Amino acid sequence: MKLPLLVLACSLLTSVSGAIQAQTNDTQASEAAPRWRAGLSRTDLARQDVSKSGYELIQARVDFAPGVAAPRHSHPGEEVAFVLEGTLEYQLADRPPVTLKAGNSLVIPAGTPHVARNVGIGKASELATYFVRKDLPLVKAED
Template sequence: MKTTRFMATALLVVGSSIAMQAAQAQAVGIHRTDLLKQDISVPGREAVQVRVDFDSGAFAPKHSHPGEEVAFVLEGTLEYQLGDQPPVTLKAGDSLFIPSGTAHSARNVGTGKAAELATYIVKKGAPLAVPSK
């Protein structure tokens, strides 16, 4: 019985470690700063605002959100790809609406760092981002 518990615990720790390393590997060069998380007047929804900084050449692989996202480019040049649509390139001052559940990616295509202000209206308690295949 103790051996079974030990093995189960060991597998859980190893599995968690591998999952954490994989998540960190996907986010190389991407730095998120949580700014706001607030319930809104729509039951079961919340507003989340995040600053996302992209190192030169950084890539955020395809993912989706359980609600809408409005991305505003603060600095640099970012290329977004939504679903199967052609990529769109935005510069500082440009914004983009991303519908709920739409798989999308973002890449810093400028010569230096880039940053966006991402505002989400999402299902409360759901993971903010879900990796896409």
């Protein structure tokens, strides 16, 4: 009788601690976020070392309020942006802008400065998957 109760208690503790950790990460990220990120949020979903030494895979959900843009930035590796909902416009370096709707994706080459903007009438979200160097910050602001 004690063993099933112990297993249940451990399961609940694991679930609660995971939820608290996720909330703590979101709170820390939002507290550290500069003013230009109002209306823009990122929730990390997965982070895992990969077989290439010094690299990791990060997956995040990025939500954009209507009219909000992520400032020009780059990443120390490739990004695959998959639009989950809404309409996002991506401006990569000096290329013409590309508009993607839910279900469309775009590969952003390593180190390429880019801007993503919600050009739809409602909320827009993307699933961003990064294959990046571990020794560098995920996001580098570009002028």
